[in-house]
Amino acid sequence: MELNPYGKVPVLVDGDGVIYESAIINEYLEEKYPGIPLMPKDSLQRSRARIWIDYCNTRLQAAAGNIAHDHEVEKSKERLRGYLETLNQEMRDREYIAGEYSLADITYIPFFCRLQRYQTTISNDLPHVKAWMQRLLDRPVVRATP
Ligand SMILES: N[C@@H](CCC(=O)N[C@@H](CS)C(=O)NCC(=O)O)C(=O)O
Known part of the structure; x- marks a missing residue:
């Protein structure tokens, strides 16, 4: 509850950042690691x-x-x-x-x-x-x- 007001997992803690909602975590990782693109280009x-x-x-x-x-x-x-x-x-x-x-x-x-x-x-x-x-x-x- 301290990290996610929705009281759910997953929660990703990256440095000072706290990210929740799995789709948003996935987008964050996608943006942070562009070397392995997992979204279509088009x-x-x-x-x-x-x-x-x-x-x-x-x-x-x-x-x-x-x-x-x-x-x-x-x-x-x-x-x-x-x-x-x-x-x-x-x-x-x-x-x-x-x-x-x-x-x-x-x-x-x-x-x-x-x-x-x-x-x-x-x-x-x-x-x-x-x-x-x-x-x-x-x-x-x-x-x-x-
Ligand atoms: N929309 C959320 C759903 C997350 C979710 O429902 N997590 C479950 C476990 S799979 C949970 O933490 N449930 C605890 C609860 O509802 O109290 C996401 O995709 O991250």
């Missing part, structure tokens, strides 16, 4: 990346968080299913969600790593999400993360 693709980052944080993760915290579980499961179906359409014919591998894809990785906690499975009825999830989870840096 403005339209950047907007697309931001749209899907927002979708993950305000919709998918909100529903998943409700399920994990035993709040409106059935309603949240229904919503989550709808969000995943939308993503499935979106991932048809795409390898990554906004051009090359980007912060937008990275934003979804924690969700895919915690499916059990969200009482969710990604099965063959969501083939494009499933292939995308597998592509992300197979990345060496993701495999190496405990």
